[in-house]
Amino acid sequence: MNVCIDEPRGQAPTAAPATVAGRAGGATRHALRVAVAVAALAFGAAHAQEAVAVLETAAEAAPAVEQVVDKGDVAWMLTSTLLVLLMTVPGLALFYGGLVRSKNVLSVLMQVLAVFSMIVLLWVAYGYSLAFAGGGAFIGTFDKLFLAGVSKDSLAATFTAGVSLPEYVFVAFQSTFAGITGALIVGAFAERIKFRAVLLFSALWFTFAYLPIAHMVWYAPDGWLFAKGAIDFAGGTVVHINAGVAALVGAYLVGKRVGYGREAIKPHNVTFTMIGASLLWVGWFGFNAGSNLEATSGAALAFLNTLLATAAAALAWSLVEAVIKGKPSMLGGASGVVAGLVAITPACGTVGPLGAIAIGAIAGVLCVWGVTGLKRLLRVDDSLDVFGVHGLGGIVGALLTGVFTAPALGGFGAEDFSIAKQVGVQALGVGVTIVWSGVVSLLAFAIVKAVVGLRVPEEAEREGLDITSHGEAAYEN
């Protein structure tokens, strides 16, 4: 959802009303900034002067380009939005649910469902406003609390001047991004955390980590990372690194599962995990190609890249397992799918198909290490390897985006694209996200611990959360 580099970079966007928004200074600028709030989200962190102004019908803003809403875009974006829901429930829920023991599967499904539902509601309450309704470098405003001012007639900008979407589409699309990000985290402390702790943590983290990072990365032209020029087409930093770090912190603070390292803790249903991974793949096209905001060849590029990187990562992961362990596992293939999807997320709009294959393959290989060597180094029980896959895969993807966007490597960067410089910018984005999410997570968990406690009693953990926290059992003959 990001970077507008279809046009040669640096070129003066003379015709685009964005120029007005981007360049007008002082008072005017602030007035306009509110008006363009909606547009903001449409951009990643491209150069500010490339920003395209959002034109709300009601906006009192000056001479504006006539805005066109194309039904093909609406069709694609509605489809994309439901695909992101599909990624979460049932996709992510099943991917995670299959990996835990059968006594805890419902607790994981429930956590995913409840966190997603809660965040979607918080999104319309204040999230959308804080992320995208004006504001400065780090956070938005309260101007659109409870969707104030959003109507059937209000519009959100796309990357193309003069092409808009109904704002409702954008609100819905973005709400699912926020929802799935929160849900991703629960894999790290599955099988032992209190249900209430999950909810409270998610609300805090969403408010103080997700919203600011989303604003910094996607709010044009003032978002702090946006202004730096970081490329994050569909949410590698905002979603995956952000969630991966929170997951790591959570796994540390909640502590290891009873029996971890001594008893066999095996996935109870790898078939479910495979269904989940498949639905993540299918749904991710909404996530990635949907982030193009229009049904154009740009979306098709993101689409094709998402297909190829994933295929490459699945095979790469399997190959590593075959070489090292002699046997390529289905769980490995499924994990490779997710690793590839994570890694291509920031890059999918700006790299070429061969670059996508390279990114997928590299991420597939590195994430095998993420769930083995790195995990041992970290000495943490990140139950479902949220950090090893989403965190590490996100970092790999973010950095490689800075590499394969280079035209010399088949990417769609500007002619003067500098790999070194862009990788630096990307690293900055990665670093800021890690620190911000890490600190917020630490504080949030401290609060949660104080207020409701983190873990269930050992006996409840032994018996399983399904029965002890939710009063039900998943399976019965």
Add this chain to the structure above:
Amino acid sequence: MNVCIDEPRGQAPTAAPATVAGRAGGATRHALRVAVAVAALAFGAAHAQEAVAVLETAAEAAPAVEQVVDKGDVAWMLTSTLLVLLMTVPGLALFYGGLVRSKNVLSVLMQVLAVFSMIVLLWVAYGYSLAFAGGGAFIGTFDKLFLAGVSKDSLAATFTAGVSLPEYVFVAFQSTFAGITGALIVGAFAERIKFRAVLLFSALWFTFAYLPIAHMVWYAPDGWLFAKGAIDFAGGTVVHINAGVAALVGAYLVGKRVGYGREAIKPHNVTFTMIGASLLWVGWFGFNAGSNLEATSGAALAFLNTLLATAAAALAWSLVEAVIKGKPSMLGGASGVVAGLVAITPACGTVGPLGAIAIGAIAGVLCVWGVTGLKRLLRVDDSLDVFGVHGLGGIVGALLTGVFTAPALGGFGAEDFSIAKQVGVQALGVGVTIVWSGVVSLLAFAIVKAVVGLRVPEEAEREGLDITSHGEAAYEN
């Protein structure tokens, strides 16, 4: 699929060709009515004079507005149609299948598949014609038996004058609505009914309950409830109350399961139920936002409302369980999802996002009562709570549509919208549907009982329908 209230109500639709259709009297009117048959389904029960004429290319009808078919609309409606299939198989099938005992899971899946398939075929045989090809207040005609006259060139109207869809799209979209409605009912008498009884009942009920109600509610301008001004955007009465009442009658007449109330009858796979609920959610966007017939901000509103109401209902159901029972269950969350979806169905096109949240939350709370207190009151073994969720949720949604459509409550009703009046109209629609569906169901079950009998023998019920009715077992190690 309903109500055209984007425009202020009561205003004379001067430009719309509908005026011609709606106002021409006597002979002319009848002639035209046939011509606009297709258009009819495009409207809910808005005021007759607001109807937009369908313009079939072949129509000999007078000076017509040039009809535009937008590929974005076609893309969205094809997607929506397959989403409704996704809701049914695998969505509904899994939601139901997971809730029965493992010895009956295939029988439930098979009933859903067979009923859906059969109704889709009956739909093109005579259903579409009886529902939408002209006719009076209560039923259509035989003019389009076996899709006579429907071609690649024939068009169906949307809510917007001058915007049409290929009639094939409309036929397919509507066929899935009929199919899922029939399939919904089977949850009530699962685990004990004869397979042939299900098929025969479904055919009868589809013909004598679904088709007339669909015609009454959706056929413009003469459908009886349409003419009264009832709002049912995506099928709360036609689909959910209709099916819910049939389910209740069926549960009574088929009788309780052997061992009901004495033995533990637990869901055999709540994970499947959760996948089913999730796919219902995902697919329901086709149902609800698809009912807008165009990929516009109206569809986006219906979409966002469907997202929010569901999230609110899932959390509300869970909260009630947490407060009353101490433990929020996954099955409760999944049930909340469905309750929210049902309740927002009639309302999704005319209420605002906050109204949607309210409707979802209220439905979530009330449906907990539907499957507990109300169920006890009714003393019926409605196996999978079809009435408690779809029936009750549908009634709650239909009535609340009359409330939250009010502009004062963020809805999109006309300025002179009267909650009291609209709730009255909605209650009329609810009442008529309950009585009609109830009576038809009673008669249909009487016929089925006489012709093929209702229940399998007790021993077969003990052994399970999978083996005794279908000759197979679902699971094997």
Add this chain to the structure above:
Amino acid sequence: MNVCIDEPRGQAPTAAPATVAGRAGGATRHALRVAVAVAALAFGAAHAQEAVAVLETAAEAAPAVEQVVDKGDVAWMLTSTLLVLLMTVPGLALFYGGLVRSKNVLSVLMQVLAVFSMIVLLWVAYGYSLAFAGGGAFIGTFDKLFLAGVSKDSLAATFTAGVSLPEYVFVAFQSTFAGITGALIVGAFAERIKFRAVLLFSALWFTFAYLPIAHMVWYAPDGWLFAKGAIDFAGGTVVHINAGVAALVGAYLVGKRVGYGREAIKPHNVTFTMIGASLLWVGWFGFNAGSNLEATSGAALAFLNTLLATAAAALAWSLVEAVIKGKPSMLGGASGVVAGLVAITPACGTVGPLGAIAIGAIAGVLCVWGVTGLKRLLRVDDSLDVFGVHGLGGIVGALLTGVFTAPALGGFGAEDFSIAKQVGVQALGVGVTIVWSGVVSLLAFAIVKAVVGLRVPEEAEREGLDITSHGEAAYEN
């Protein structure tokens, strides 16, 4: 993806630039042929002179019609592409996975995932080029190796002159067709083959069977079967017969499973099989209606036909079982779904809805024989009946396409359509595919046997491939 018979056949396509491509002779023709490479795939095997030229923006080709890319088409085609992925993983994987014993389920899922992933990568490496980048009657060229020359600006033609798609869309869409075709085959030798043998065979067969057949059938105007006038709208020959024959050969060469015919070899989870069949149905709309390449009434026709044929086939299969065995099984219903989908695939764009019902019903009945009588005749352990359903269903569908395309039977053939003649052409296509795929499969398996061997040791087969080939177990309590 085929046959452009919306327009009366034989009519001179005066306005279409295709004329240029189709009629220009000698040197010019060859030059142009390269330029229209992309367009080629857009056509099935319609008459050459009906071909529409592909207009790549960069093409140096002469005065061209202005090409329009409609966002509605892009939206629909991206959706269709992901639907074909959905068909494969999780659809086909689950359909197959549920049918094997629990000790082999992961091996099947893994084979589907790995084959699909590998072929998608081979597709962009050389498959797309060999299938669609120019060439003669039997194979393409190496001009677009690694997508050389494909860019955000390059276009692929549709069936309509002047309407194009971004070439990336076409590349992605077609890649999923190739991927699922390879994955279909693995059902035949499931539960006993070496994983490496599967991969090696798939790569060979893709290269020497899939690519030539795809080129022959879909490459306009020179593809050998294309030129003959065979109708294969969405891939009955290229995908289903092609894969079915390879499957049959594989089943023979790999040999029967240990215990086959003596021990009970039952599906381990028919619910999974049913989910898989359902997702195949849902996804097949992308396959079939997507093959129309535009979101028009032609897509809607293909869509409706796909819905109806499937419903008819599911009921027909069940009816046969009910009559012959007394019990209609869920597995039968699900198998009927697939049989109907396979059979309607070549026909869905050119037959009418009643023809579709007929084709579905006939295929449903005949495929029951395919998995019983025919299977016994063939004395082969085609584990998951790939030939009995895809092979036979494909042949039935291909031939019946020649029947029900007749206008007299409600089809959309030209006025002078001759059933006898068309059935002859269809039979030719069927025959060529059977022979070609059969020969290539024989050779490929011989190579595989020599290089890595075909079967796992008997003890490994007893223990199950999940543990012995992939080092993991699917289920754990």
Add this chain to the structure above:
Amino acid sequence: MKLITAIIRPFKLDEVREALSEVGVSGITVTEVKGFGRQKGHTELYRGAEYVVDFLPKLKLECAVPDALLEAALEAIQLAARTDKVGDGKIFVQALDQAIRIRTGELDEDAL
């Protein structure tokens, strides 16, 4: 002490358990088993493959009882598990040499 092993129909479990509780049996261990005997099985058909399934789902109950309780327990099971149709199952009685309660180390009749 005796060890009673009863093979019963699955849906009879609750009734049998209650009957045993009433006569004073304090603990039972239950296993899902498949039984082969006089009771006829059924036929399953998966596409072309037809299987006659002779093994029927049963439950096996094991309970250790003091000698004094044996007769009452046997009668309780018999009455509760009976449907008078083929396949009601069997009861087997074996000598039990020793019983230990793991938690406390109590022995024999004290352990039951």
Add this chain to the structure above:
Amino acid sequence: MKLITAIIRPFKLDEVREALSEVGVSGITVTEVKGFGRQKGHTELYRGAEYVVDFLPKLKLECAVPDALLEAALEAIQLAARTDKVGDGKIFVQALDQAIRIRTGELDEDAL
């Protein structure tokens, strides 16, 4: 009467059952079990977690036989269950004090 308990490889069930039928054993109760013994297990790997699985799937057959049938039954099982590879399993024989057919109340050998 004796109670024979045999631990066998799962895929040998049908052969063993037929062999037992032939010598006149009329009923069997089968349980899925996991066996730990000399036969080597396998290694499973789930991402970073590697587990050595020593417990292998086996079937446990129980059948009560009149003393007269004991030898024939033991031989039948042995012959049918044998593959000559480690892990073929064991047969245990115990005394059976009493047998009751629930349906009829028949006792001991009549009950089998």
Add this chain to the structure above:
Amino acid sequence: MKLITAIIRPFKLDEVREALSEVGVSGITVTEVKGFGRQKGHTELYRGAEYVVDFLPKLKLECAVPDALLEAALEAIQLAARTDKVGDGKIFVQALDQAIRIRTGELDEDAL
């Protein structure tokens, strides 16, 4: 020879198996069972239907041991399986008349 049958908590399996190995027991057969006893169950709620579940998941271990090993084995199990909370389970000991190793036909103590 004796046949030891132990009902234990599922998560104690590995510890018990190791303890048994240490004292020289070479084979074990394990069955998943459900136990009913003093240990309290839990309540499950599925929409309106509330069920009290008294049957708790346990594992049943069976191992045939030479008489010489009996005491050591019993003690090993007791120590390893103990948590001192209600529900730790029981150990039963029965006489074992005969044991056969199917693969070799070895008898009795040689077969274990």
